[in-house]
Amino acid sequence: MSKRLKVLGFGLLLFGITVYSLFPFYWAVISSFKPSSDLFSTTLKLWPIPWTWEHYKNVFLAANFGRNLLNSLAVAGGTTLVALSLGSFAAYALGRLPLHGKNVLLYLVLAMTMFPQIAVLSGLFVLLRGLGLFNTHPGLILSYLLFTLPFTVWVMTQYFRTLPRELEEAAYVDGASPLMAFWRILLPLTGPGLVTTGLLAFIAAWNEFLFALTFTVGDKVRTVPVAIAFFGGASPYEVPWGSIMAASVVVTVPLVVLVFVFQHRIVAGLTAGAIKE
Amino acid sequence: MAEVELREVTKIFGKNVVAVDHVSFTVHDGEFVVILGPSGCGKTTTLRLIAGLESVTSGEILINGRVVNDVPPKDRDIAMVFQNYALYPHMTVFDNMAFGLKMRKVPKDEIRRRVLEAAEILGIQDLLDRKPRELSGGQRQRVAVGRAIVRHPQVFLFDEPLSNLDAKMRVRMRAELANLHKRIGATSIYVTHDQVEAMTLGDRIVLLNEGKVQQIADPLTLYHQPLNRFVAGFIGSPPMNFFEGVLEEKDGTLRFVNAFMEVPIPKEKQKNLQTGMKVTLGVRPEDLYHAPYRKDEEPSFQATVEFRETLGNEVLVYYRRDDVQFISRIPPHHIPNEGETLEVFIHLPNIHLFDAESGVNLTVNL
Numbered sequence: 001m002s003k004r005l006k007v008l009g010f011g012l013l014l015f016g017i018t019v020y021s022l023f024p025f026y027w028a029v030i031s032s033f034k035p036s037s038d039l040f041s042t043t044l045k046l047w048p049i050p051w052t053w054e055h056y057k058n059v060f061l062a063a064n065f066g067r068n069l070l071n072s073l074a075v076a077g078g079t080t081l082v083a084l085s086l087g088s089f090a091a092y093a094l095g096r097l098p099l100h101g102k103n104v105l106l107y108l109v110l111a112m113t114m115f116p117q118i119a120v121l122s123g124l125f126v127l128l129r130g131l132g133l134f135n136t137h138p139g140l141i142l143s144y145l146l147f148t149l150p151f152t153v154w155v156m157t158q159y160f161r162t163l164p165r166e167l168e169e170a171a172y173v174d175g176a177s178p179l180m181a182f183w184r185i186l187l188p189l190t191g192p193g194l195v196t197t198g199l200l201a202f203i204a205a206w207n208e209f210l211f212a213l214t215f216t217v218g219d220k221v222r223t224v225p226v227a228i229a230f231f232g233g234a235s236p237y238e239v240p241w242g243s244i245m246a247a248s249v250v251v252t253v254p255l256v257v258l259v260f261v262f263q264h265r266i267v268a269g270l271t272a273g274a275i276k277e
Numbered sequence: 278m279a280e281v282e283l284r285e286v287t288k289i290f291g292k293n294v295v296a297v298d299h300v301s302f303t304v305h306d307g308e309f310v311v312i313l314g315p316s317g318c319g320k321t322t323t324l325r326l327i328a329g330l331e332s333v334t335s336g337e338i339l340i341n342g343r344v345v346n347d348v349p350p351k352d353r354d355i356a357m358v359f360q361n362y363a364l365y366p367h368m369t370v371f372d373n374m375a376f377g378l379k380m381r382k383v384p385k386d387e388i389r390r391r392v393l394e395a396a397e398i399l400g401i402q403d404l405l406d407r408k409p410r411e412l413s414g415g416q417r418q419r420v421a422v423g424r425a426i427v428r429h430p431q432v433f434l435f436d437e438p439l440s441n442l443d444a445k446m447r448v449r450m451r452a453e454l455a456n457l458h459k460r461i462g463a464t465s466i467y468v469t470h471d472q473v474e475a476m477t478l479g480d481r482i483v484l485l486n487e488g489k490v491q492q493i494a495d496p497l498t499l500y501h502q503p504l505n506r507f508v509a510g511f512i513g514s515p516p517m518n519f520f521e522g523v524l525e526e527k528d529g530t531l532r533f534v535n536a537f538m539e540v541p542i543p544k545e546k547q548k549n550l551q552t553g554m555k556v557t558l559g560v561r562p563e564d565l566y567h568a569p570y571r572k573d574e575e576p577s578f579q580a581t582v583e584f585r586e587t588l589g590n591e592v593l594v595y596y597r598r599d600d601v602q603f604i605s606r607i608p609p610h611h612i613p614n615e616g617e618t619l620e621v622f623i624h625l626p627n628i629h630l631f632d633a634e635s636g637v638n639l640t641v642n643l
Contacts, residue, residue, distance in 0.1 A: 166363035172350040174377035
């Protein structure tokens with residue numbers, strides 16, 4: 001009896017959490033399909049009838065939204081690539097090489113994530129302007145490494161630590177140089193880690209708002225989150241909820257697709273069969 | 278093929294953990310040498326030093342007369358089979374075996390030919406497209422060996438390759454390794470803690486303890502002429518029985534004497550012995566038996582049967598006399614009863630006498 005109650009309670013809890021976390025997204029989706037007049041109706045409508053493509057048309061036809069999407073893609077993709085390549089090299093060194101002061105280094109890396117974005121904003125601004133990277137994709141990528149690289153290094157270091165030492169040694173005996181052993185043997189085995197951290201880095205960069213707002217001017221480099229915030233209505237008294245919702249859905253879908261595509265790759269036990277435990 | 282030589286090789290970990298202590302030996306071209314010893318004796322470290330996975334603290338390692346102390350593993354032209362196989366989990370069996378050849382830029386068709394050849398020798402042709410996780414322990418072991426033999430290296434190194442297999446598979450792979458060595462004839466160094474593997478596989482055995490070489494000899498010499506008490510006690514299962522006592526002269530013959538034994542020492546074993554010496558008498562279990570197995574006039578003493586282990590083809594009888602326990606190994610025809618007190622006889626030609634202090638065998642190399 002008490003066991004059934006437990007199962008029931010657990011089910012209810014799960015249901016509650018699911019509704020709590022998914023309802024806002026559901027509301028955004030149905031709002032993006034409701035005609036503007038329905039958006040402000042006081043009767044609760046959980047289903048968009050009648051429905052319309054109008055907001056999606058507005059988003060893509062009126063503003064430079066396509067350009068913003070490409071910018072987001074370039075910046076998030078670039079951030080992910082740079083974070084993964086720099087991060088895995090650093091993680092290999094920190095996870096596997098006999099270095100002195102490894103832990104100090106790791107905690108220094110972690111410490112960088114302590115500062116709120118706003119605290120480094122002005123410094124970064126001066127830096128980017130000095131480097132001539134203000135209002136450029138590389139400039140945004142560089143600033144995003146500030147929060148993506150530390151956790152990439154941390155997570156990948158843990159992954160490298162778990163790989164059996166013998167694999168690397170077998171590669172050396174087989175005639176591989178350290179770089180070859182890293183590239184051909186170790187890196188492929190950290191695949192799940194690369195996918196996980198890559199995904200997280202991509203999402204973080206995709207969603208980032210404050211740096212994108214500060215370090216871009218105009219739609220040439222501006223990314224989607226900022227672009228949405230700049231959406232204007234037909235009059236000063238109108239907030240274009242429909243377009244905002246439609247744009248939000250458009251930017252969320254790629255992330256959902258990415259997670260679904262890669263969830264199969266985020267599997268444990270890729271090293272199964274390497275050694276006998 | 279190649280010769281491997283170690284000259285006074287020492288490895289110290291950290292400040293003062295001496296893992297390998299002035300070890301010297303030579304492995305001749307085509308020879309199969311086993312490094313044997315209890316766990317922590319430095320045998321695996323010695324192998325890793327030869328492979329170049331650890332650097333020596335002092336001394337020299339030579340392969341074909343060339344000092345390789347500072348040569349990285351990839352340039353030593355050795356192959357190593359690891360205890361836990363260390364197969365590359367993301368590669369197929371074929372790619373696992375081909376990896377070393379690819380690294381050495383061997384042409385594609387030559388790689389294919391050599392991998393297929395090795396796969397045939399090991400009987401794993403059907404597994405070439407599988408991943409390591411789809412293989413059984415014995416199959417993984419074969420792939421690990423295959424990865425070594427496709428390379429045609431100067432030297433094979435084996436680090437306890439059979440210790441992760443179950444008992445039956447271990448016996449089978451042991452025979453296969455012996456056959457393989459006969460067929461390929463490559464210089465091989467094999468590390469194990471299992472004396473049966475060492476005795477059956479090794480042309481010669483290097484017995485290590487606490488980082489020091491105890492004895493280097495072929496299996497039979499190691500068994501019949503152990504240089505010290507450690508070797509005598511380590512080789513042989515069940516181990517040699519030891520009795521403490523002193524040497525005394527009685528009725529014109531030198532005798533080993535303690536509270537319950539009086540054993541005359543054969544003339545040919547007396548060269549290094551003197552009256553009054555404190556010694557340890559070593560007798561193998563098969564050289565101790567009760568009356569039915571008595572060979573001729575032999576010294577004897579009384580002891581009580583504690584318990585027996587019947588193994589089918591032989592019986593191990595555990596005796597006790599005062600505080601001393603010892604084992605007798607006899608054929609299964611006359612089995613004494615538990616609790617029985619019997620006359621136990623000693624086969625004199627095979628006894629050993631060790632210096633009680635240093636453990637040196639005083640009755641070999643006469």
